[in-house]
Amino acid sequence: MIMIPGSLPGVYEITLSSNPDLRGYFQRLYDEQTFQEFGLHCNWVQENRSFSRKKGTIRGLHMQFGVHAETKLIRVSKGAIYDVFVDLRKDSPTFCMWDAVLLTEDNQRMVYIPKGFAHGFCTLVDDTEVVYKVDHVYSPAHEGGVYWKDETLRINWPILKPVISNKDQRLPSLEVFLNQHEDYQNRGRST
Structure with missing residues (x-):
């Protein structure tokens, strides 16, 4: 598992390692010790699956705020996505900046997105599963x-x-969202 810091603080692009043999391969999708070595301590409480039938489906940009803010660990099990995340942490040097990564079933990558980000993706092929x-x-x-x-x-x-x-x-524009949720970071969200 290779962890590379992204251009936005707190985001990590993760490349999974495979152990192939004649049957196929074995791959570890999560390793708590590796995450802790990078200062990433997560208590994962839900795992979700999103299936999109059509290429060009956009889901997002979504987030939860306040005490319900979420850290996400995202991967593609089938298909391909253009995965987008927007930094909405008002105390961040990259506030209101966005970045994106390509996640496919073949490139063996995941992305770790901390609390305080809006997240969305666009499917690049039919029948994509995230x-x-x-x-x-x-x-x-x-x-x-x-x-x-x-x-x-x-x-x-x-x-x-x-x-x-x-x-x-x-969904509202960024300006409207920030005005409507001016205090969203003051409702118990931690970075």
Whole structure:
């Protein structure tokens, strides 16, 4: 398992190691000791699976805030995604900056995203399955998000006419989100 710090503080791109033989391969998907060596202490409480039938499906940009803020560990078990994360930690030097990584079933990568980030992805092929761990139980009362095509963020999505839910189409702009949730980081969120 190779852990590489991302360009946004607290984000890690993780490359998994495989032990192949004539039957296939063995791979460790999570190693608490390795994570602790990098100062990443997580108590994963849920693991979720997201399946998207169509190439060009965008899910996001989602987050939970306050005491329900989530750290995520994301990987693709089938297909490929352009995975996007936006730093919404007001005390961060990269506040309101975004980055992205390519996650595929073949490149054996995962991404670790700490609390305080909005997250989303775009599927690059049909029938894509994303699996991710979170360190907090989902709370509808603490969910929020930012419009995927926010003009301030200028995210370079690989699809211009995506398949997207009505709920995600109605997410607020970054400016509106920050105004509505001005105190979201003061409700018990820790970095």
